[in-house]
Amino acid sequence: MRTIDLAVTPLRELNSELHRQSDGTNEAQWEILNPRGQHAVAVGVDAPIKVAVRGPVGYYGGGMNKKATITIHGSAGPGVAENMMSGSVVVKGDASQYAGATGRGGLLVIEGNAASRCGISMKGIDIVVRGNIGHMSAFMAQSGHLVVLGNAGDALGDSIYEAKLFVRGSVKSLGADCIEKEMRPEHHQHLATLLDKAGITDVKTSEFKRYGSARKLYTFNIDNADAY
Amino acid sequence: MTYHNPPTTPRKSATFDDYTLSEIRRAAQTGIYDIRGGGAKRKVPHFDDLLFLGASMSRYPLEGYREKCSTSVVLGTRFAKKPIELKTPITIAGMSFGSLSAQAKEALGRGATIAGTSTTTGDGGMTPEERGQSKTLVYQYLPSRYGMNPDDLRKADCIEVVVGQGAKPGGGGMLLGQKISDRVAEMRTLPKGIDQRSACRHPDWTGPDDLEIKILELREITDWEKPIYIKIGGARPYYDVALSVKAGADVIVLDGMQGGTAATQEVFIEHVGQPTLACIRPAVQALQDLGMHRKVQLIVSGGIRNGADVAKALALGADAVAIGSAALVALGDNDPALEAEYNKLGTTAGAYDDWHEGRCPAGITTQDPELAKRLDPVRAGRRLANYLKVMTLEVQTIARACGHNHVHNLEPEDLCALTLEAAAMARVPLAGTNWIPGHGGGGF
Numbered sequence: 001m002r003t004i005d006l007a008v009t010p011l012r013e014l015n016s017e018l019h020r021q022s023d024g025t026n027e028a029q030w031e032i033l034n035p036r037g038q039h040a041v042a043v044g045v046d047a048p049i050k051v052a053v054r055g056p057v058g059y060y061g062g063g064m065n066k067k068a069t070i071t072i073h074g075s076a077g078p079g080v081a082e083n084m085m086s087g088s089v090v091v092k093g094d095a096s097q098y099a100g101a102t103g104r105g106g107l108l109v110i111e112g113n114a115a116s117r118c119g120i121s122m123k124g125i126d127i128v129v130r131g132n133i134g135h136m137s138a139f140m141a142q143s144g145h146l147v148v149l150g151n152a153g154d155a156l157g158d159s160i161y162e163a164k165l166f167v168r169g170s171v172k173s174l175g176a177d178c179i180e181k182e183m184r185p186e187h188h189q190h191l192a193t194l195l196d197k198a199g200i201t202d203v204k205t206s207e208f209k210r211y212g213s214a215r216k217l218y219t220f221n222i223d224n225a226d227a228y
Numbered sequence: 229m230t231y232h233n234p235p236t237t238p239r240k241s242a243t244f245d246d247y248t249l250s251e252i253r254r255a256a257q258t259g260i261y262d263i264r265g266g267g268a269k270r271k272v273p274h275f276d277d278l279l280f281l282g283a284s285m286s287r288y289p290l291e292g293y294r295e296k297c298s299t300s301v302v303l304g305t306r307f308a309k310k311p312i313e314l315k316t317p318i319t320i321a322g323m324s325f326g327s328l329s330a331q332a333k334e335a336l337g338r339g340a341t342i343a344g345t346s347t348t349t350g351d352g353g354m355t356p357e358e359r360g361q362s363k364t365l366v367y368q369y370l371p372s373r374y375g376m377n378p379d380d381l382r383k384a385d386c387i388e389v390v391v392g393q394g395a396k397p398g399g400g401g402m403l404l405g406q407k408i409s410d411r412v413a414e415m416r417t418l419p420k421g422i423d424q425r426s427a428c429r430h431p432d433w434t435g436p437d438d439l440e441i442k443i444l445e446l447r448e449i450t451d452w453e454k455p456i457y458i459k460i461g462g463a464r465p466y467y468d469v470a471l472s473v474k475a476g477a478d479v480i481v482l483d484g485m486q487g488g489t490a491a492t493q494e495v496f497i498e499h500v501g502q503p504t505l506a507c508i509r510p511a512v513q514a515l516q517d518l519g520m521h522r523k524v525q526l527i528v529s530g531g532i533r534n535g536a537d538v539a540k541a542l543a544l545g546a547d548a549v550a551i552g553s554a555a556l557v558a559l560g561d562n563d564p565a566l567e568a569e570y571n572k573l574g575t576t577a578g579a580y581d582d583w584h585e586g587r588c589p590a591g592i593t594t595q596d597p598e599l600a601k602r603l604d605p606v607r608a609g610r611r612l613a614n615y616l617k618v619m620t621l622e623v624q625t626i627a628r629a630c631g632h633n634h635v636h637n638l639e640p641e642d643l644c645a646l647t648l649e650a651a652a653m654a655r656v657p658l659a660g661t662n663w664i665p666g667h668g669g670g671g672f
């Protein structure tokens with residue numbers, strides 16, 4: 001295992017070392033010590049390695065990840081795993097705003113709560129939040145799945161496209177063009193798969209409600225102007 | 229006896245002119261705001277309102293065909309490990325695949341490459357055609373993040389974080405259903421055929437303090453190699469430029485209200501943002517006040533049409549310019565040879581701006597495969613290269629006439645203004661005087 005202590009090693013050196021890894025690397029296990037809220041920790045990784053970050057990270061931790069399994073043993077600042085392509089990012093604590101923003105693939109698991117705009121503009125990523133999520137989450141969400149075991153704040157799924165949202169608790173309000181939808185068998189099945197991938201075994205899919213696009217704002221219509 | 233008022237010539241209202249009346253009727257009929265492409269069409273103070281003084285007793289010119297006048301420009305010298313060097317200070321502005329056909333994007337890449345300059349992606353991601361034909365490609369990082377991925381980020385030569393656009397500072401992109409083809413829909417992760425409205429704000433940062441961290445992330449992902457641009461619309465150029473410097477830009481792109489868009493509300497295009505001419509001096513002033521002029525390079529766009537416009541922008545302090553609408557015309561947009569087809573669309577060559585409808589007879593602003601086939605990317609690219617080279621020669625001609633051996637040596641002292649407005653905006657004297665409105669001086 002490679003251990004890098006950010007208390008003594010510059011961030012640039014860490015990311016540079018991580019970027020040198022590629023498929024088939026024999027340095028598959030990494031441990032990062034003392035991140036102390038630094039921004040852009042382990043960003044742009046493009047190799048099937050495991051990275052354990054021992055402490056809290058600042059903005060954009062694990063940003064644009066491809067293939068790597070990154071576990072943050074602490075809380076994450078804004079934009080954790082933003083634009084992730086594949087692999088997974090697990091946050092053991094809470095996540096700030098924009099968690100998983102614009103993500104195109106992979107799995108983001110937040111074991112605590114996520115703040116506002118979780119999954120904003122998501123484009124294929126799967127996000128599982130064990131706690132609650134804040135307002136305007138899944139805003140303009142295009143594709144992928146957002147699973148919330150707790151409650152969702154105001155304006156969930158505002159201007160949503162084709163992403164699928166599953167919430168176990170309450171939803172304070174739905175955003176423009178977001179509606180509750182039927183949980184059909186295929187949704188139960190897919191949700192079960194997502195929960196399994198996130199390592200969550202203590203809830204049933206029947207406890208969730210599904211939300212998605214009413215598709216009423218997909219084309220301009222002056223009589224829909226009040227929706228905005 | 230009946231009194232008959234003597235007839236007068238019928239008079240139309242200057243306030244309610246023909247265009248205004250037609251817009252009222254159009255809105256009443258359709259129930260939707262007017263959407264179109266291009267930039268502001270209204271007349272605003274512009275580079276035409278400035279003149280070069282030329283050499284005389286106090287300055288001597290360079291020989292037009294014998295003495296060298298350099299045009300090269302290096303962009304991204306502040307932080308990037310790999311700044312780019314262009315042969316000409318005229319670059320191609322960001323335009324998306326989606327708004328433009330793949331053929332048009334390829335032609336832009338070809339033309340720019342022949343002329344030794346850069347071209348730029350847009351709100352639809354990077355296409356292989358474009359990357360393949362562009363020696364120097366700037367990759368836009370937009371609020372929508374359509375198609376954004378770290379591989380393309382690394383393939384790019386520069387990264388342009390788009391905060392705003394001159395045609396619509398504060399507005400997001402727009403691509404209507406007619407142009408959301410299978411390929412466009414896939415690249416943008418959107419359902420086919422919907423009216424797509426891009427976000428106007430970035431999803432994961434707000435304000436310059438956040439942007440500084442976002443730029444740190446982009447630099448870390450790309451190992452600090454790429455120059456990072458920040459593109460802003462002509463809103464509050466002094467403060468926007470100062471904050472862009474603070475956020476860590478290598479290069480700032482400043483786009484005035486004549487800068488084009490693929491599709492936006494007419495009311496936005498014509499009523500939001502400042503003219504290009506009004507933006508340049510405050511922007512340069514901000515760089516100078518921070519001691520960053522020429523260290524952070526400034527690219528100006530919005531209504532650049534010829535070498536004189538380029539030379540004037542450089543004289544006011546820009547390091548380079550970008551062209552969009554003019555480049556499309558060079559490819560073949562609004563060509564009078566297609567007049568019959570423009571007539572069928574209810575318009576005329578030179579006025580066609582319904583780019584969002586995707587019915588462009590020239591095959592440029594369309595996703596219709598039959599129309600797009602009309603544009604030969606090789607020939608269109610050559611036309612663009614010719615145009616870029618002509619403009620570069622024109623800039624050299626003016627620079628030599630002003631006694632400069634590099635186009636960057638052009639300066640405000642080479643200029644005078646024809647109108648009070650232009651004199652005040654460009655901060656150069658009104659012609660025939662030494663008076664700069666707002667800056668003192670007396671007439672002589």
